[in-house]
Amino acid sequence: MARDDELRIRSRLGKLGNLPLLRGVAVTGELQRLQRQLRKLEQEPTSSSDEIWHSVQLARHQQRPYTLDYVERLLDDWVELHGDRARADDPAVVAGIGRFHGRTVALIGHQKGRDVAERVHRNFGMAHPEGYRKAMRVMELADRFGFPLITLIDTPGAYPGLAAEQHGQGGMIARCQATMARLRVPTAACVIGEGGSGGAVAFAVADRVFMLEHAIYSVISPEGCAQILWRDGAEAHKAAAAMKPDAGHCLDLGVIDGIVAEPAGGAQVNWDEAAFSLGETLRRAVAEVESLGPDERRAARRAKFRAMGATA
Amino acid sequence: MARDDELRIRSRLGKLGNLPLLRGVAVTGELQRLQRQLRKLEQEPTSSSDEIWHSVQLARHQQRPYTLDYVERLLDDWVELHGDRARADDPAVVAGIGRFHGRTVALIGHQKGRDVAERVHRNFGMAHPEGYRKAMRVMELADRFGFPLITLIDTPGAYPGLAAEQHGQGGMIARCQATMARLRVPTAACVIGEGGSGGAVAFAVADRVFMLEHAIYSVISPEGCAQILWRDGAEAHKAAAAMKPDAGHCLDLGVIDGIVAEPAGGAQVNWDEAAFSLGETLRRAVAEVESLGPDERRAARRAKFRAMGATA
Amino acid sequence: MAERIDVSIETRGAAEPAPAGKRHPNTCPACGSHYREDELRAAIWVCRQCGHHFAMRARDRIAWLADPGSFAEQAEDVRSADPLGFFDSRAYTDRIAEAEMATGLGDAIVVGSAAIDESPCELAVMDFAFIGGSMGGAVGEKFARACDAAAEHRVPLISIPSSGGARMQEGILALMQMPKTVVAIEELHAAGSPLFTVITHPTTGGVVASFAMLGDITVAEPGALMSFAGPRVVSGITKEHLPEDFGRAESNFRLGHIDAVLPRAELRPYLARLLRLFRGA
């Protein structure tokens, strides 16, 4: 979302909702509905095509904080867990437990690499089936011991390789979603960079789903879409404008529950500030859904995803 | 158990228990306790060393009926299920559903091959981790839909290969036992041939566990034991006599709940008769444990295994 | 430190004829035999020469699979909306209208109650002819309603996917049809009803990564492609040499992902058997 738009909307919503709207505070629940109503009333576009493309670029910025950068800033006593107990430990997915605002949580996220060697090691954040299986193991551990689950999403997509296909990429992504739909603990997800396709949604079946302000969340990469529809990957800008993968549109469409403001210029400018914003949002989200009982919470989570989609 | 011993014991128990004891009827429940009491009173050996070795040979007899031979004779509408949903379908394990005395059950068993090609294909009934994972998937399917589970055990042991180790043989066998300990449906297991070590016990955590009369159930193969203790695999006869893997001793030790009589000369002589005996035993066992509620049944199953072992 | 995940693969490949160029839809792409429409129909769209399975339209499949007169369509009026006002070379709304005209279907799936060999069930059958069987809001909603109906009547759901994946013209809402169908299956299971899945050619992308791979029992038709990423994407991006039977039903069977590869002629008795076994489960 562009700075100006955002400020305007936040200011209006502040008046409407009569609630403090500080930077680093997500727009959730009632506010979200108000925001959508407001936008529909005004019939103004959420983000321009240039603003969307700016977010695509920032979402992929190589200095953007990645999952472990947030872990470092948000969790104490972090213990990373490894391995799918079957054949591999996939470095494109990190999972572990740690203390978050005084309580133990489990955290799972895609992990990109910073330098060339780490990028290759992390497979650019593109998980194999083994990564999703590791994630499911830690999700079940969280559920067994009542730890709220936080997921951070940042992947161009699940890895489209031969071994990944042979080891059941599709089925593993499907089962990862099913596992999240089954959990009885509070769950909160945030797309922190690229939310690419099935590889992203595998971690996104949460009670509350957020996006960082300049994150993108999309059914296919802009380049992939351009390749198919315009037969030219270079038309990615056009494809992005058509698909609208930016946080503002995802919020408008009811796909996410709120947007986490980034520091001026983007999360890459100030990791600490970005982490603080994210942490506040996640803390409130967990507290909010924790007021429900486990069965009620799970039913609400399922009902939310059951209702998604536009039909006539 | 030798023919003479068996007839003597059955005749005595028939009088004691005042119950019809026909061929093909397993000795279970109260009768089993009576039998053990009787044996202890008389202080007579269950089986001689030659009788034990005879069972070792019959348990491995190449014309002995295997799991699918029993399936053919005991189940209608059999549908074999395949694959571990991750990387392979292990032919050393068969799993499926079918109708057993008018009701749907799931059945899982080790499968040996009859001719050389099939023996190689089935890996001599020695499962890889993928086979145990397939089994767990079908166990969970049975539990989801309330199908009683029958397992047939017939393996020299889990396959001790490099790939099997790399893919987590130990952990998969452990998780297979844990899965069986978790099921809420009635479960009945029978060692139909070789019950070799961890590969066998993976399928044996059942409400009722039986052995065919000439099956063996052991912590290590007689040859393996001989190799370690006598430094000579040829001393297997001696090792078998010391380990007592025969059905009579397993019953005495409280490891199994009953013995399924085989046709005169052994199961290989008359597959139909062996299958009929086995079917009757399994039918009664399922009916017996079905009278309990799911939680009570599971608690009783766990308590049974919790109590096993000899301590002073 | 900089080690990558172990990606050891199965390297054997089986022969599978590659599809040729442009051809008549009634010409077998595997052996070149040509058939009249009525011949194909009589052979349930299986090549009598070589066994190749032609694509089968949703209504044809239902008419063949369900007991005569037993099918009662549901959610027939559901249509995908155009949440993004999507426009590439032409408007998405035009594409939908055109597909509806061409196929006589409201979208790429037909759902309803039916009976097979007198066992009641719910059917959800996809049609690749409708925008490549892509999954948008209508497909997701209709699949979910099929789950609801099966749960309500405590009957099994038989799902027969055929799809190129999520429909990108609906953007992120198309992606959300994945968790939507997944949670619908969770509720189906909570009600005690099973899901049987019959994979048909081709089934890829978001459908494979959601409802197509969550069957309690899953079979595929011979030669059906079933993969998350299609072979062109995989070889294009990773430059890997793919086995000839990459993603085909036969290799998926070997690799443990499906329970059986079933020639079309065996499908009806197989499903009837499953329905009998799960009746009153």
Add this chain to the structure above:
Amino acid sequence: MAERIDVSIETRGAAEPAPAGKRHPNTCPACGSHYREDELRAAIWVCRQCGHHFAMRARDRIAWLADPGSFAEQAEDVRSADPLGFFDSRAYTDRIAEAEMATGLGDAIVVGSAAIDESPCELAVMDFAFIGGSMGGAVGEKFARACDAAAEHRVPLISIPSSGGARMQEGILALMQMPKTVVAIEELHAAGSPLFTVITHPTTGGVVASFAMLGDITVAEPGALMSFAGPRVVSGITKEHLPEDFGRAESNFRLGHIDAVLPRAELRPYLARLLRLFRGA
């Protein structure tokens, strides 16, 4: 038809020194450095030259790991019986008596309540010096009682196995210790308590195929062998060429079977951290 299961393997191997022949127990098998007993104890039995982890006796490990004075042993009086009257070159009862004399232990495991960094927990620590850490009735019963105690006090159980596998002198009842320990862990979990496992060298056979691989979190000491079948059995039976680090902690980590390889010096703070994180879970 006659295809075998795909057994594609990871083929890389890392260098790991092979154990030499007969040597003094205080001589490092990896680099040959020799230490006095008090030197080794001061270094928690880790070679100061090369980092090799010597075996650690159960009581030494508990004394080092538990807060001073916090350990209260349980089930100390449990002994294995001789259910088969087993006799090979000598009587099993003699072997047990001899092992008890030599080790000062009742069997190959010591269990009891303790605290680490002031967090309460239950410990179950094995000792390889007692008949190769083999699991018979006493080991199974004492491990199960440790589960019971942890469940009762709602504290985590820390299990530190070291075992050659099931104790064959107890025959089929030794095998039954596998499901026995497994059901005890199920009950531990039902009570809400976690199981943390620290694999030490060597841990093989029935212990790997039961309680050692069911930890909620599982770590291993560097170089620890952890496999179901030992390397000699695998290469002897299958004639396969084994990677140098076959079954070692490092390869098990790479292959996804454990959460971490932890040098002994890091173990105490790691466990203390886990205990804090799971406190009041």
